[in-house]
Amino acid sequence: MGKVLVLNASYEPLNITSWRRAVILLIKGKAEQVEHNGKYIYAEFPLPTVIRLRHYVRVPYKDIPLTRRNILHRDGHSCQYCGYTGDDLTLDHVLPRSRGGGESWENMVTACVRCNIRKGNRTPSEANMLLRSTPRKPYSSLYFEVAKYIKSGTHQEWRKYVIGV
Numbered sequence: 001m002g003k004v005l006v007l008n009a010s011y012e013p014l015n016i017t018s019w020r021r022a023v024i025l026l027i028k029g030k031a032e033q034v035e036h037n038g039k040y041i042y043a044e045f046p047l048p049t050v051i052r053l054r055h056y057v058r059v060p061y062k063d064i065p066l067t068r069r070n071i072l073h074r075d076g077h078s079c080q081y082c083g084y085t086g087d088d089l090t091l092d093h094v095l096p097r098s099r100g101g102g103e104s105w106e107n108m109v110t111a112c113v114r115c116n117i118r119k120g121n122r123t124p125s126e127a128n129m130l131l132r133s134t135p136r137k138p139y140s141s142l143y144f145e146v147a148k149y150i151k152s153g154t155h156q157e158w159r160k161y162v163i164g165v
């Protein structure tokens with residue numbers, strides 16, 4: 001059974017929940033159905049895939065840890081210089097560490113071993129190796145999570161509720 005995207009009353013994505021919990025929210029009248037997948041739990045009750053809360057919920061900001069795994073995920077497991085996708089992926093400091101480049105979302109990108117060696121101790125412009133996209137901090141941990149589902153091919157219907165995925 002699928003997961004359900006919960007939208008805030010403002011239509012902003014809030015979290016991902018189980019279909020069971022989503023059904024409870026619907027039955028209690030705390031949420032309304034926005035999208036369903038055409039399957040029915042019982043007559044006239046389609047299985048939700050997106051619901052929206054009737055009352056606005058304030059959400060505390062949750063930080064996404066800067067880890068190798070999360071950087072690879074942000075970069076779609078592809079070299080940000082040549083587009084290679086495979087096992088030989090490393091992390092590259094855009095501004096090399098030896099030249100003061102720190103560890104941050106803006107300065108760490110996924111690079112294949114070949115590109116990393118070729119770039120060496122240079123900046124992308126010195127090495128004439130342009131980045132395919134500007135590295136940034138992911139918008140929020142929820143967007144990060146939602147992107148995983150969409151990229152894996154499930155829950156395509158969530159796409160229109162999440163900008164930039």
Ligand SMILES: [Zn+2]
Nearest residue numbers: 079082112115
């Ligand atoms: Zn590469």
